[in-house]
């Protein structure tokens with residue numbers, strides 16, 4: 001455990017405490033071709049990154065590919081309890097083993113044997129070479145090591161498959177701390193896809209991801225939400241990762257409102273405002289960020305509780321009845337203490353390119369990555385995961401969905417409407433660098449602090 005994170009990663013001049021000071025960073029990270037090229041050398045080959053969900057490869061031989069820059073990685077189930085990852089390249093003369101459509105978000109399929117389309121060399125699901133056409137021509141020099149596929153580190157957390165191309169990388173468990181420990185009570189591994197969609201945006205991958213890293217934008221972007229709640233946020237770094245949640249600006253509420261599902265909403269009657277907030281979220285965030293069970297239980301609050309019931313009692317009753325409703329249909333809730341809920345806050349950034357907005361039985365997640373070598377484009381993916389009764393998990397596929405409210409819901413479409421405009425605006429000669437909110441946007445400054453460590457840029461700096 002005392003192995004430091006990667007020797008090539010620079011220390012930052014900024015401490016955690018410094019992140020609450022006004023900081024700035026330049027726009028290169030978003031618009032420069034040189035910076036994007038440097039990311040391909042210094043960032044992507046060094047970090048653990050989420051390649052998919054375990055549920056995508058349930059059977060032996062099932063595989064997915066993960067595309068990042070010029071690298072393509074095959075993640076394949078080799079046995080019930082064994083998953084392997086390899087660079088997607090034939091050991092002979094370098095043809096990709098699995099064809100991945102250009103600009104797609106990856107290939108998927110099922111094979112026990114990966115046969116190269118060029119000269120027919122073949123490999124098993126452990127990466128061993130199992131066939132070389134006319135092997136004798138190499139005069140006995142082809143060792144198993146020289147002809148095997150090149151391994152990539154792969155590990156799991158929360159039902160996600162993570163890969164790391166650096167053979168010297170620290171373990172995934174160490175890399176994810178302390179985000180993983182704080183989020184483990186949610187048992188994301190018990191959740192399954194509800195929907196999953198992707199799209200190509202005209203912006204840098206960081207521009208897209210950062211649109212989901214702070215609730216500070218709610219007042220300016222999601223104005224319709226303001227009638228249902230207060231969105232003043234806290235944010236905090238946790239090593240490479242970061243968290244944000246709703247702050248207790250209103251002392252009269254006398255309860256921690258860190259998460260979507262411990263909020264009573266805004267209004268005189270918490271029985272009504274709890275329902276209004278949940279219903280608003282469910283119908284405008286593409287049936288994610290809460291669940292049908294929670295919305296329905298909230299709808300009954302006016303019938304089940306007397307007028308004047310204080311907000312903490314309303315929340316307690318609501319969660320208990322939703323829990324019972326779920327139990328009746330075979331969905332068990334994990335045990336999460338109020339302290340654990342509060343510490344987990346609303347949403348996490350997992351360095352470098354993953355965001356998780358979590359609840360007791362659900363999560364809304366995002367991933368953004370470069371599109372080719374263009375700093376002005378990215379592949380953006382979002383998906384909802386939820387606990388379902390066993391055997392009733394929906395069958396889902398990755399769907400390419402244009403960035404409209406019809407396809408993604410009103411709230412995500414509102415977020416999307418900023419991205420291209422931010423990318424264009426950052427190129428302006430008149431832009432002097434970002435001014436992230438020192439209280440509410442520390443997740444973003446922490447992201448740039450850690451990017452600066454990998455990239456050796458030293459950003460951000462004090463204003």
Ligand code: FES
Nearest residue numbers: 090092093116119
């Ligand atoms: S490049 Fe794969 S068999 Fe020749």
Ligand SMILES: [Fe+2]
Nearest residue numbers: 211221222415
């Ligand atoms: Fe948003």
